[in-house]
Amino acid sequence: MKNIICLMSVIVSLSAFADTQAERDEKLIRDLELQGELTVEPAKTKKLTINHSSANRIDAVVTDEVVTDEVTEKSATDKFTPTRIVKVVLEKQQSAESIANELGLELVSGHDGQVAAFKVSENQNILDAVATLKAHAGVIAVKREQVMRLNRPQ
């Protein structure tokens, strides 16, 4: 008899635990719904594809839009667009202005610091400009800007 009572109480408590867990999960899912994170729209699902213009180098990541009935994910990172802005970290004694003059680049920011951003004009080859900056003795690091919608409202 004692065993039966014991077994019953175990079943009841397990059942109560399952109910509590279900409630917690429902709450988490409801919060997602209220934040618009689970919006189901018979619309377009964005898929990440990567275009390579040359071996081992990313040129652009673009999105293909596919009409589906699936949930639409408003991914913040579904698109990477390279621009003509090049960001650099400079050696301590290096002047960004002198590099801009030397290479014929427009100085966008960094007039008085250890970092600078240059704009490469349309009549210059962006890849050549990046390579030249990488090879420059006064430059520590170079990164071509890729615009991505990484930041989201929060």
Place this chain on the structure above:
Amino acid sequence: MTRINKTILPLVSACLVGFSAHSDAQRYSDLFVDEQAYRDSDPLFFMQWHLQNTGQAAEAKNTGDVGNDINTTQAHVKRRILGESVNVAVVDSGLAIVHEDLIDNVLPGRSRNYIVGAADPTDPTPPRTESGGDHGTSVAGLIAARGFNGLGGRGVAPLARLMGFNWLENQSYESWLETHGGVGVTDDARIINQSYGFSPIWPVPFDSADNLQEEAHLANVTRRNNNGRGIVFVKSAGNSFSRLSNPASAFTFVREGTATGPLPWWCDFIPNDPRCQGSTTYTPDIIFSADARDATKTQAQSLPAQVAASEPSNASFYHTTISALSAGENSVEGQGDGDLLSSYSTVGASVWVSAHGGEYGEDNPAMVTTDIEGCNAGYAKTAATAAFNDGTHPLNTDCNYTSTFNGTSSAAPVASGVFALVFDANPNLSWRDAKDILAKTATKIGSNFKPIIVDTGLGDFVAEPGWLRNAAGYNFHNWYGFGRIDASAAVAMALSPNYRPLPAVQVTDFIPAQAGAASQIPEGPNGVAQAIVVRDALTVEAVQVKLSIRHGRDADLAVELVSPSGTTSMVLTPRSMYILDQGEPVERELQEALGTQTDFNDTVFLSNAFYGENSRGTWTLRVTDTNSGEFTFFGFERETREFTEITTSNNSRLGSITAASLRIYGH
């Protein structure tokens, strides 16, 4: 030649401002003559519990707590400080510049639309086809919806001047520069509100070319703009207390026990069993912490899935990070448990103060603010919405307002509004003075918080200590910063002749830990400590810690900093969702584009807990591996709405600190 004693100049200036405000007591009498008229002059004001909490429900099921508000009434009614002299930039998704309750506060021609090919580059109003609300329009309403005009509710600074920038629709560096103090665009803003962010699942390097550009620019504009008084960059802490999204599906995980050959015979009957899955990898859309899904734990017993400083901008001295508060205490078995933090709010030692962001407006109150006008757009179009939004409510028949806005997205603009009041009260204050005033006047809340302890497997570890009182006498909590903002107290201090502005900021270099210190991180609660000697005697405003660590499971790590005065700040709470190192390697292209990594490399955290202390002396940095057993978290898929438990085994080798340093900002 007359010699002026520079030490009394700030006092004279403050006195003049104070007299001016005092003698102008009947200012704005055309808008409201007394407190009754003040309350009655905007039809939705009575719902705006964050301004004056009378226990309203704001169309939710439950009410808030009387008095749990930012206390604007004295500042508005008695001091007559409404923010009119202050320009605020809203960098967001857009701004409906002709909204009936915003138009009179919008600076004509000063906004920007960054969408390529926009018909009017000075109009960031979102298109009418927008489904869901326009985030920026609702954010702007919390700062400066026009007050006393018989329309809608009102902002915290109901006469402040607004500029809107839909930078989130573009996110290029050039437009970032314009919107963050750029010459001729936002250089005359005193406040820039940034209700956006990014929730990385890996430790981000602070010294990336991207981040260093932003830091250099912010250092410049905070020093030079507005005649050297700078700009306050207000930043939302994030909405990642319990979950984070999986950016670009970067995290994939091999399921243990998944089928590699023919499926077992019984899979026809139990197809969802992991051993019956054809694929061996799993890619969640959203990642939940174990505590979030633990039905036995309340929020006050849970560790956050992320600390705010995981995102580099929230580890920056130049941003003021705001966490979010609910309208009422979290209810446990019908009783308030003292926890006022919004259920979603990211927290951490880089939080400055807390302000209201509400809940979801269904069970518990959300924020009442402006929405895109009309019932065919805005939050009225959102599927999961409240009746207030959809045109059936008598006070919102045109669907121009919402009662379901929330997030640290709301807390940041509430704080921005208070900053606007402070600058309106005393335009001579610098951005750091205004921060100082908000810290000094904040209200300590959640005082019955109990430390959160984790079992390391080798002993208990206090993972979230709660309130501390530092050696300079400031109370600080990783969840609430210096406490809940008090607008009227802040305005009173801004007007006070006794307030002494801060001297110019001084910044040390990153000072490395002493050579030869132990670096291996043992399992268990004791951790490894390294000493860092600071010789500069500054009054601390903030401290940054820069770390490089090799470790097989980043989520185990806790990082504490102890000041020479003995104050301990938990700068990284353990069980954070730094889980990328537990998944499959990230594709190289994605790795480069997102800057992902699986170890700490020049990762920076910031703590405000040492505010006012002396920097000189020996600081101690302690890194602890708080988990010697398995680690569990949960993936969630939108399509199936299923949670998947992910359990990882302990790191096979002990981790080690490869570099540690700290930097003091102070005066």
